[in-house]
Amino acid sequence: MTQQDRERIAAGLADGLSYGEIARRLGRPSSTITRELARNGGPGGYRPQQAHQATTRRARRGTPAPPRAAGSPGGAMEAELVELAVRTGLPRMCARVHIDLLLSEDGRRTAAELAHRLQISPATVSVAVKFLVELGFVRRERDPRRRRDIYVVDDDAWYHSIVTGRRQTLETVQASKAAAETYGQDSPVRQRLTKAAEFLERVSLDMIESADRWRNLLT
Incomplete structure (x- = not known):
């Protein structure tokens, strides 16, 4: 990230823009803006010149930034x-x-x-x-x-975490359906398990479809 990028971030904060809007104007992922601000004083204490100098020093050393004190x-x-x-x-x-x-x-x-x-x-x-x-x-x-x-951890991790979580839920759905089959047709347990499985299945598939549709926002 350049000094000019950081100046534009500061200007966006001063104008009350959201992280997402600042990221869009810079052509960068929102997570990049989040990391930049979190590492350099937060939205209320962000100073672009100091942030750029600190990042340059860390890059020269080739070492990660030290742990932050809880009060900072x-x-x-x-x-x-x-x-x-x-x-x-x-x-x-x-x-x-x-x-x-x-x-x-x-x-x-x-x-x-x-x-x-x-x-x-x-x-x-x-x-x-x-x-x-x-x-x-x-x-x-x-x-x-x-x-x-x-x-x-990169921007695509958010996509993979959603898909992985929903696939795990779908495994639970299949197990619930199999368990429901072991009870009689009129059993309250069977009805309860079937309803829960159908609900979780539809919600999970919708979330996976939505993640696929909006994945381009992470690129």
């Missing part, structure tokens, strides 16, 4: 995002890993970087990432030169 603007926003993720049902450690990846400069971290930033063990990182990969939130890439895994 960026740290407070990160903590709030973690709490939101937890309230949606994500285990806290998985939420911390996911949000840290989401707010990273390029959406990529190694296990060692995650362990250092979050002050957790590599084993804990492994468990959290495995869970996130299964949900479609994160994907794993292999660095052949250093023989290490790199964990990635």
Whole structure:
């Protein structure tokens, strides 16, 4: 991201534009704007010149930004995002890993970087990432030169997480239908399971169709 891009972000914030509208005007994904602001003071404390200088320094060092203190603007926003993720049902450690990846400069971290930033063990990182990969939130890439895994969250992850979650729900639907068949035609249990299965199936298929229709917004 250039200095000019950051100036345009600041101007968009001053004009009261949404993150999505700012991203559209810059020709970038909304998640890029979210990460940029979260790493550089939040919407109320964003300073384009300081943000550009800080990013340049990090790029020169080739190291991830240090963990943010909870009382700092960026740290407070990160903590709030973690709490939101937890309230949606994500285990806290998985939420911390996911949000840290989401707010990273390029959406990529190694296990060692995650362990250092979050002050957790590599084993804990492994468990959290495995869970996130299964949900479609994160994907794993292999660095052949250093023989290490790199964990990635990108814009397409939102699509994959929706599709993965709905496919898992459809597996539950099939199991519910099979269970319903074991009860008599007039059984209240059969009727209850059948109704639930039909509802979940229709909603899941609608969500997958909607995700396919709007996937282009992530490109």
